[in-house]
Amino acid sequence: MPDDLSPRGPDLLSVPITVNGQERHMRLAPWTTLLDALRDTLGLSGSKKGCDHGQCGACTVILDGRRVNACLVLAASKEGSEVRTVEGLAAPDGTLHPLQQAFIAHDAFQCGYCTPGQLCSGVALLEEGHAKTPDEIREWMSGNLCRCGAYPNIVAAIGEVASR
């Protein structure tokens, strides 16, 4: 196993990434994750850090059209990419995304910590077309855990938007 512990870096890399339609130029250390870049460098704290190990889905963002766990993405490997976060789901005039509306209507959260990840995952799921039945929604939302157990209402909210 590589075990060279001699100090390296800081070695900042220039990482341009388009976030919610706006091109952002960041100077980042290579070990900065996309999640830390969004939260700490850009101040977009909507994406949450639950486990930091790809297990909970709280950090889910939509990267080049695909939902991913931002905590396991090295930002430097995504220069030139486009990221959509929970801050970018509503229309520019503030009108909420239909799924955000449905989450409110169905009371699909309690503490709200998992919600930004649920929303990004749900929006991508709707675009993928994997929300045809409640079973399908459950399976394809399995990567988003909710400690408050709001699952039935999350499934109902997604199901309602999918059926429109």
Next chain:
Amino acid sequence: MRPFTFSRPEAPALAIAGKDAASRFLAGGTNLVDLMKYDVERPAAVLDLGRIAGLREVTQAGGTLRIGALVTNADAAAHPLVLAHHPLLADAILAGATPQLRNMATTGGNLLQRTRCHYFYDRQTACNKREPGTGCPAIGGVNRIHAILGASESCIATHPSDMCVALAALEAVVVAQGPEGERRIPMAEFHRLPGNEPQRDTTLGERELITAVEIPAWDYGAHRTYLKLRDRLSYAFALVSVAAAVTLEGGRIAKARIALGGVAHKPWRVAEAETMLQGQAPGEDAFAAAASLILRGAQGQGHNDFKIELARRAIPRALHQAAHATPQSHVEKRIA
């Protein structure tokens, strides 16, 4: 994470030239970045493969299906060529991880993902795989998820992949490129048993880059299944999984391929069981006999003793599903 240098080679030759024992290739990052956060992986340099062209294609030529090393698990499972020619692979991929992780994870990275043994992940404990010679606390320790077949006194870890179980059943070949040129490694020889070198998961060389996997033609259609048994209905590693495919001729089994996941340091395949099934009418007796052959020598470690019986029942069930052309759905969880 510890500091490292970062580069993005633009061609396989550059990636291979830049690779040494202290560096790591980065594909989807879902295993490497995780292990770096646990300080289990401490690369001095990370070589991101993302800019290399030509590793993202799924193609078919002369019956052989070829999947590039950087094709994501999600793309492979949804690709029309995969669905048409090797739906068993799509089944297995969709039984694993989550949509988010499958969007990131790649063919090459999935092949090389490391064990989920709790001790391997915990730097505070000994582990022969992480630090050779320190011991194996899983033996006599917490070993519910560990191996029942092919384990050694040095290591009883399992390989956690679902995708690889299907690739083993389908007799896929891993294509690798290294300083000495290209090499093709059959799945059966790609992953290793732990023996007294558990630090080596595979037979891939330190400077070799996986470029693709190739799966030979075999038309089994709906006569297949990937049956994954785990602690939850979704999003959990396999305790026992079975990839099975058969073809029938005149009501008898013409060909059967079976591989098990969650039970050994590599996908477990016993050719003798497959040969035995050939020419037999599909039925519970033949399936039970196959299970006995596959599980010959199985040994529990205490907490995982149940896996032997679980596998003994899962194999006939999977063969039944394959013979009846009722593949396990990953959405509708009822087992046919």
